[in-house]
Structures are given as structure tokens and as C-alpha cells.
Amino acid sequence: MYNLFKAFLFLFDPEVIHRLTILFLKFIPLNKAFIPKELNTKIFGMNFSSPIGLAAGFDKNAEVYSKMFNLGFGFIEVGTVTPKPQEGNPRPRIHRIKKEKAIINSLGFNSIGFEKVKVNLLNKKTEGIIGVNIGANKDSKIFIDDYISGIKFFSNHVSYITINISSPNTPGLRELHIEKNLKDLLEKIKNLKTNNEVAEVPLLIKISPDVNDDDLSIMCDIFLEFNVDGIIISNTTIERPFKGFGTNLNGGLSGELLYQISTNQLKKVYEYTKGQIPLIGVGGISSAKDAYNKIRNGASLVQLYTGIVYHGPGLIKKMNSEISTLLKNDGFDSISDAVGVDAEIKNGT
């Protein structure tokens, strides 16, 4: 059914279809999908009804998050939101690479800004777990200051905050992965907490998949040193692991081609951090097996975006039911029993 509809939708510009989808979701009633109770999992002191979350980028402006829960998501991440409103890069800036079930986007943090997103969050009260993903304005002089103001601005209004240092579409942003810059960012965040300038809310860092092993290991040591609450692995890649249409497009690649890259990185982060920091695995998930494999490689929770574009909104309900079966088949009672079983943690920890 969705395949037929998709053939029609794919005739039009992806960004136009996305906008129409958001408008449609605002107005149609949606029944709540059933979630098996064994998928309930407790992370960051919160109860997630399902380990599957909606990744950042779909509901950038916090317009439809309460509806998205009805599809079976256990949590929704809105954003990326920038302090001041900004347009983002010129269009076209979202491309479907259909053959590879992938997307390349170069949106560049198009955002209505902190103030308006806060209004949208306050307007639609929901019981569900909502994270806000914060970024920096393109013309910002000091990116770190934008993150600090975002944490202060949203800490009273959401369940968690993601510090997105990994978009490939804001020049210079990924430099926050460099040891000195990352320490600087985390030091300033630590000071916010020590001085009680923000409400107690888990602060997560979303990282790039385009980091070599040596740098990743250094970053993980820093995450442990600063007691980062959680890590999201990963954002889109600037690699082009395919041939033909799309290889010359600017932007970040998401979808199935990102799956192995991001899952390998997830496993390494789990091992380097010795399983001491909760991880959210994201990148190329399009089935229950994909999600479950990320969990076995160290993810306590997972997220997806591109999978819904190619497989439709019914995917989440189906995945919830199939993950429950996969758990039972392996003799696990809960998600947490399966976290990291395929990773190797040394030093006896």
C-alpha cells in the first residue's frame, strides 16, 4: 500500500513533500499503535515505552511530535533548533538517492529559532519523552555560546537536550570534535551545572560518523572525564560509499548506506567508554533486525528518520512487535539484557 503511495510522492520535490506531510500530520487523527510491554526500558531515569525514537530533522520546529508518538515511537527528538531563526542553505537541499534507499541533505539548520519552538513545546503538552536537539547559528561568532544559551533556554521544557556538534552543513561546526574544542564546550557545560544555572536534564552529544579511531578514542576519554549523560551515534556522513547519481552532491548522507558505518562506530564507542555511558544508535535503520543489532552492539535506545521515508509510517509498529520477538528468541526478558552483548569490553569492567 505505502509502496504505491510512495511512487506518487517520489514524483515531487522531497522538501515540498516533507512540508505537506507535516501539515497532514497536524490535522489528521491517528490511532495509538500498540507497543509490547517488554519493550519498556528505563534510561536516564525515564521510562521509554519503546526503544525506538524519531531522529532529529523530521520535526525540526516541534509541530507534530505529539502525533508521532501514535506511530509507536517511544521518544521524539525535535530540532535542530538554532538560537535565532535562519533560512538554511539554498534549495534544492534534500535529494533522494532511490536506488540506495538513501537521502543526501544540505539543509544547514533551517530553523524558526528558540523562541518559537518553545511556544510550540508549551502549546502541546504530552506525557511522552521529548528531546530538543540544539545547534548554532551559521553567523554565530562563538558556536559554544549558542549551545550554552540553548541549554539554559530549554532545560525546563524538555526531557533531554542533544548538543548537535555533527551537522556537516554548518561550516566549522564539526571542529567541536577536536580535543581542545570539545573540552572547552564540556567545561562550560559543567560550569553551568555546578553553578545551578540550569534545570537537571540529561545532556547528550550527537557525533559525526566521519571520525577516525584514534580521534574517537580521545573523544570517548573526554566524554568519560566529563560524565556526559549520553551519546548519539551518529549524524549523517560526508562519505559516498556508492557509485552514480548523488556522489557529487553536497551534504550529509543518511539511510541504509550509513548503517554499517554508524553501527561500527557505535560498537567502538561502547567499547571505548566501557559501557558506562548510555548510547543512542542511529543511522540506516530500516527493520527490527537493524535496530536490534544496534542494541546488541551497545545502543540502549535507537532512532531513525530515512527508514520512514522509504518504508512508510507503519514501520515503527511493525518494528516494535518484531523486536519483541527477537528478544524472546534470544532468551532476553528486556531490552537492557541485550545491550552490548556483541561488543567486547576489556579490563574486566
Ligand SMILES: Cc1cc2nc3c(=O)[nH]c(=O)nc-3n(C[C@H](O)[C@H](O)[C@H](O)COP(=O)(O)O)c2cc1C
Ligand atoms: C532531511 C534530514 C534532515 C536532518 N536534520 C537533522 C537535524 O536538524 N539535526 C540532526 O541532528 N540530525 C539531522 N538529520 C540526521 C538524522 O537525525 C540522523 O542522524 C541521520 O539521518 C541518520 O539516521 P537515518 O539513516 O535513520 O536517517 C537529518 C536527516 C535528514 C535525512
